Amino acid sequence: MSPWRHVYTFLLHVLIPFALVRLAWRGRRQPGYLRHVAERFGRYTVRIERPVIWLHTVSVGETRAAEPLVHALRTRWPDHQVLLTHMTPTGRETGERTFGDTVSRCYLPYDLPWAVAHFLSHFQPRLGLLLETEIWPNLIHACRVRSIPLYLVNARLSERSARRYARFGGFTRATLRELTGVAAQTEADAQRLLALGAPQPALCGNVKFDRSPRPEDLQLGQRFRAWFGARPVFLAASTRDNEEEKVLAAVDLAAQPGLLTVIVPRHPQRFDAVARLLAQRGVAYQRRSEERPVDATTSVFLGDSLGELYAFYASCDLAFIGGSLEPLGGQNLLEACAVGKPVLVGPHTFNFAEATRLAVEAGAAMQLRDERELGRVLGELLANPDRRSRMGEAGQALMRQHQGAAERIVAMLTPR
Numbered sequence: 001m002s003p004w005r006h007v008y009t010f011l012l013h014v015l016i017p018f019a020l021v022r023l024a025w026r027g028r029r030q031p032g033y034l035r036h037v038a039e040r041f042g043r044y045t046v047r048i049e050r051p052v053i054w055l056h057t058v059s060v061g062e063t064r065a066a067e068p069l070v071h072a073l074r075t076r077w078p079d080h081q082v083l084l085t086h087m088t089p090t091g092r093e094t095g096e097r098t099f100g101d102t103v104s105r106c107y108l109p110y111d112l113p114w115a116v117a118h119f120l121s122h123f124q125p126r127l128g129l130l131l132e133t134e135i136w137p138n139l140i141h142a143c144r145v146r147s148i149p150l151y152l153v154n155a156r157l158s159e160r161s162a163r164r165y166a167r168f169g170g171f172t173r174a175t176l177r178e179l180t181g182v183a184a185q186t187e188a189d190a191q192r193l194l195a196l197g198a199p200q201p202a203l204c205g206n207v208k209f210d211r212s213p214r215p216e217d218l219q220l221g222q223r224f225r226a227w228f229g230a231r232p233v234f235l236a237a238s239t240r241d242n243e244e245e246k247v248l249a250a251v252d253l254a255a256q257p258g259l260l261t262v263i264v265p266r267h268p269q270r271f272d273a274v275a276r277l278l279a280q281r282g283v284a285y286q287r288r289s290e291e292r293p294v295d296a297t298t299s300v301f302l303g304d305s306l307g308e309l310y311a312f313y314a315s316c317d318l319a320f321i322g323g324s325l326e327p328l329g330g331q332n333l334l335e336a337c338a339v340g341k342p343v344l345v346g347p348h349t350f351n352f353a354e355a356t357r358l359a360v361e362a363g364a365a366m367q368l369r370d371e372r373e374l375g376r377v378l379g380e381l382l383a384n385p386d387r388r389s390r391m392g393e394a395g396q397a398l399m400r401q402h403q404g405a406a407e408r409i410v411a412m413l414t415p416r
Contacts, residue, residue, distance in 0.1 A: 004171035005137055012112055012138075019110065029269045032089025039107040042118030048104055050081040053415065054125035056108055057084055059091035060306070061332060062131045065154065067098055068210035068406040069129075074102070076410050083123060090268060090306065097307045111136040120146055127415040129153050133161060137175040144178040149416055153183040153409050154207045155193060158329070158350045162192040173197030183409045186354045202412050205405035206355060208334045212399075213310040221314025221339075227293040228301070231260045232317050232382050235341075237309060238266040238331035239322035244274050246325050246371035248281065248300075253375025256382050260294060264303030264312055266322055266331065271304040278302065309335055318342040318381055318388055324349050325371060330356065337364050337395030342381060342388045344368060358402070364395035 019040075027034035038044075053073055057063040063086065070082055084099070085108035086092045095105045109115035116139045128143055128150040130136075135152070143150040157165075165172045173196060176182075182201040184190035190201040213221075225233075234254075236247040244263055251261050265274050271287075278285045278300055285300040286292070288308075294301055303312055313319055313336045321343060324330040329351030336343045343365035349356040359365035368374050381388055 002171070002174060004168065004174075005141070008137060008171070009113060012110065016110075016112075030089055032093070035089070036107055040109055040115075041112070042109040042115035042122070044106055044119070044122050046104060046106060048081050048083065048123060050079065051077075051415075052083050052104075052123050052125045053077060053080045053127045053129075054083045054085065054123065055129045055131065056134055057086060057091060057095070057131050058134060059086065059088040060094045063091045063094040063098065064335075065208050065211065065332070066131060069131075069153070069207050069409060070099060070103060072406040072410045077415070080126065080415075083125065094307055108139075111138045113138050113142065116142045120148065127151075127413060129413075132156055135165075135172075135175060137171070140175055140178050147416060149180040149414055150178075151181045151183065151409075151413060152179055152193075152198070153204070154405065155182050155184045155201065156186070156189045156206075156351075157192045157196075158353065159192070160350060162196065165196055169196070180414075181412060183405075183412060185405075188354070202408070204408040204412070205402055206334075207405045207409070208332055208355065209399055209402040210404070210406045211335065212338050213314065213335075217308075217310035218314050218339075220308060220311035224311055224315035228260055228262075228315060229294065231258045231294075232256060233260050233262060233315060234378060234382070235262045235264070235312055235316035235319040237264050237312060237319055237321055237336070239263060239274075240266050240326055240328050241270070243322050243325050244277055246374075247320065248283070250320075250371045250375035250378055253372060254379035254382065256379060259299070259382070260301060261299060262301045262303055262312060262316060264305075264309065268304070268306055271302065275302055275304075310339060313339045313341050316341060318344065318378070318391075320344045320346075320374065320378075323351075325374075333359055333365060334399065338399050340392035340396045342366075342391035343395065344374060344377060344381075346370070346374070359395065359398060362394045362398045364391055364398050366391075 023033045057066045082103040084095045084103050084105045109119050130152050131154050176198040182198045183204040184201040185206045193201050283300050284298050286298050287302045287304045289304050319336040319341050321331050321333045324346030327348045330349035333343050345367050
């Protein structure tokens with residue numbers, strides 16, 4: 001074991017009590033964190049009889065993104081069982097809703113050598129895939145020692161993250177060199193990973209372009225729209241801390257009569273907090289969980305549900321994508337493009353820089369400086385249905401143009 005990996009592993013062991021406290025603390029608001037705790041240390045009860053292809057999807061966004069990749073893997077190797085691993089309860093729940101019993105699921109253990117060894121011995125995967133930017137030194141090393149092919153796929157690495165990894169250049173290089181292969185989203189991602197020591201990345205594109213809504217998503221969207229009625233509908237999707245206040249300020253600036261604002265927070269533990277904010281501000285609101293049509297006096301519809309973003313996009317007239325008014329890197333705007341809705345984003349989109357650039361250049365999205373500009377553009381677009389329609393059509397054309405990443409990734413894989 002290298003000196004740096006010794007230090008890394010020692011620190012992980014020191015942090016075990018803190019990790020348990022964190023699980024308990026988060027479990028107060030999300031009980032899912034208190035379930036399956038043993039799995040986080042490599043202890044499993046689920047048994048899989050068929051050969052395993054393992055795909056790690058940390059949380060909700062990665063699990064949704066993996067849908068076309070899971071389909072491609074099952075088509076290519078129908079005699080294998082796909083195992084999804086997660087780190088969050090919401091990711092695990094999303095996997096269950098998306099794939100049902102067609103895939104197996106569990107938590108990936110913490111990156112402790114003995115926990116990783118238990119995980120690999122229990123499931124004996126023939127092939128492993130880490131989605132996006134999951135670089136776990138002990139896990140990667142254990143797969144190399146056991147001759148388990150392990151790929152970093154749909155890989156993205158922002159300049160900010162690359163600078164962080166470069167601070168530990170030798171350790172990062174030694175870790176990345178043990179990967180079997182890398183499938184990068186963009187040329188910029190490929191160059192950053194190559195500079196850090198990864199094997200020559202293949203340029204495969206972004207699997208999020210391969211996603212499309214299911215018929216049931218569109219049917220639910222029609223149901224939402226029936227609840228909303230003939231009013232104009234503005235969706236603020238995947239909002240993060242401090243963004244709801246800015247969205248409400250933008251809506252006030254837009255001053256559109258009869259406008260219904262739909263707010264869907266990114267994290268379910270914030271549903272109640274956003275409801276309290278609306279109540280404190282005297283905003284008339286309803287919650288999606290109430291399961292009823294929207295009253296004429298309601299100005300905000302709070303989407304307190306998981307896994308229904310496609311339906312919310314389908315039911316709106318235009319959408320703002322959260323995580324972008326605050327310096328958080330943004331969220332996935334391609335789901336809105338896929339259902340043909342015009343997209344607005346804030347200035348902070350470094351986690352989705354290439355997708356944002358392509359959408360803006362295609363005329364499918366507009367990137368705005370702040371909530372004041374959001375309010376102005378919101379008003380302009382609501383008054384111009386033809387422009388909204390052109391933006392929506394541009395988004396769907398963009399999705400068609402960039403599809404095929406999942407198939408390109410699967411073509412480069414070689415199971416043991």
